[in-house]
Amino acid sequence: MSAVDVRDHLHHLPGQGCSFSAQLGNLGARLRLANAARWQLPELEVEQDAFCHRGFEGKVSEFLRFAQREVWEARGRYPEASRAAFDVLLESLDAALSGEKDLTLVVRDPSGLSRLDAAEVKHFERTVRDDLALGVEYPRPTLQLNSAENVAKIVRRASRIVALTGAGISVESGITPFRLPSSSDGGSAIWAEFDARQMTVDGFNSDADIRAKWWAMKRKLLKEMSMAKANPAHCFFGELEKRGKLKGVITQNIDSLHQGGGAPCEKVNELHGHMRRLICSDHRTPLNPQPFATGECDYECATTACGDDNVPTCPKCGSPLRTETVLFEQAMPEGAVERAQCTIQESDLLIVIGSTLIVRPANELPAEALCRGIPVIMVNLDDTCYDANAVSLVRQPAGKFFDEVMSFLGDGDWHLDPCEESAHPTHPTSSDQHEHIPMESTPAALELDDGDSDDQLYGDDDLGC
Numbered sequence: 001m002s003a004v005d006v007r008d009h010l011h012h013l014p015g016q017g018c019s020f021s022a023q024l025g026n027l028g029a030r031l032r033l034a035n036a037a038r039w040q041l042p043e044l045e046v047e048q049d050a051f052c053h054r055g056f057e058g059k060v061s062e063f064l065r066f067a068q069r070e071v072w073e074a075r076g077r078y079p080e081a082s083r084a085a086f087d088v089l090l091e092s093l094d095a096a097l098s099g100e101k102d103l104t105l106v107v108r109d110p111s112g113l114s115r116l117d118a119a120e121v122k123h124f125e126r127t128v129r130d131d132l133a134l135g136v137e138y139p140r141p142t143l144q145l146n147s148a149e150n151v152a153k154i155v156r157r158a159s160r161i162v163a164l165t166g167a168g169i170s171v172e173s174g175i176t177p178f179r180l181p182s183s184s185d186g187g188s189a190i191w192a193e194f195d196a197r198q199m200t201v202d203g204f205n206s207d208a209d210i211r212a213k214w215w216a217m218k219r220k221l222l223k224e225m226s227m228a229k230a231n232p233a234h235c236f237f238g239e240l241e242k243r244g245k246l247k248g249v250i251t252q253n254i255d256s257l258h259q260g261g262g263a264p265c266e267k268v269n270e271l272h273g274h275m276r277r278l279i280c281s282d283h284r285t286p287l288n289p290q291p292f293a294t295g296e297c298d299y300e301c302a303t304t305a306c307g308d309d310n311v312p313t314c315p316k317c318g319s320p321l322r323t324e325t326v327l328f329e330q331a332m333p334e335g336a337v338e339r340a341q342c343t344i345q346e347s348d349l350l351i352v353i354g355s356t357l358i359v360r361p362a363n364e365l366p367a368e369a370l371c372r373g374i375p376v377i378m379v380n381l382d383d384t385c386y387d388a389n390a391v392s393l394v395r396q397p398a399g400k401f402f403d404e405v406m407s408f409l410g411d412g413d414w415h416l417d418p419c420e421e422s423a424h425p426t427h428p429t430s431s432d433q434h435e436h437i438p439m440e441s442t443p444a445a446l447e448l449d450d451g452d453s454d455d456q457l458y459g460d461d462d463l464g465c
Ligand SMILES: [Zn+2]
Pocket: 280, 281, 282, 283, 297, 298, 299, 314, 315, 316, 317, 318, 319
């Protein structure tokens, strides 16, 4: 058996997607599932979404053993109480492997690469979303404009700018990234020191040892955050807000440094939550949908109230305290992804900073811009799958780069000066490129507010969030 990765086939994909629903009674039949396929065993309520598996090619019997392994691994991640349900699944897969049970396999694969011997395959036209998910047919600029001066010019032309940021934007502020930003930098990552697979909501709620490890990790982060200051990349978006050009910030970070840099709280969509306060783990909130016990406690307090005990507990009900952050295997807060999609759809420039774009759903968000012809500026030390589609591709630390961008933009209103274009006819923007950069129709009259300090420290409790 082997894996089927659509990236190996992108240049010669079938023209249509395919789907089939078939019985798995013939254990010797050949099955091919591309990693772009969503597959289900409906009788067992077992399924894997597209790109959540590595793909599969081999006999049906090998596929059933593959499914068994996946179920067995999932069983190990859940508390004792839910294991009986996994055991039923494992028995059903055993029964299918011994020929006592005939399971149905349902497959939808936009890549069109999946098939099963003797199964009747239907074909369908790929949607735009399918194409984007497969990584084909994004518009590509003919020329990338990577200097700070050119990025400043693109910023002048835009009026509804959105940031999509990950750990890389905060490294210069002293925050350790959860994942290594660059394999060559020799730095340390949180997950290199702590075991991510254990840090699930179920793990936290059921295992005192995991809670102790989770709090050890949080204390390290809280210490860093108490000392961290917004860097020029964060402050750049605060400056955009002052000039009426900030549509929103979508961040995977929990460090509140965007707010520290001047982005208003209501414009910052924190996909993974934040560390601004502690709640009782039995306090049900959008960021804690799976409470510790009954979900009836409503205790919350300042993050600084966590004291020195390793795992602080709720003075009202005795449950452990936690931050409102998304734990491993926990869903994003309800509506956060949809809000992020809408923000990008209504923007005219997307700036991606310091996100390796390997975690869903953040890795799908640039596609929302690209399929609408909205230009994307990519400031990242690592490669991403969108690099070739970016109007600017910058491989520099973000703080240093945006400091330079701001010096080109100066202290004025950062709007397009109509004379500027004609005064610089040799500026390297190609006419093709030009079409991808929406022009601002009516520069708004702006009042600059210079009263705010950019030096606000995290932990002032004055972020108004
Ligand atoms: Zn409580």
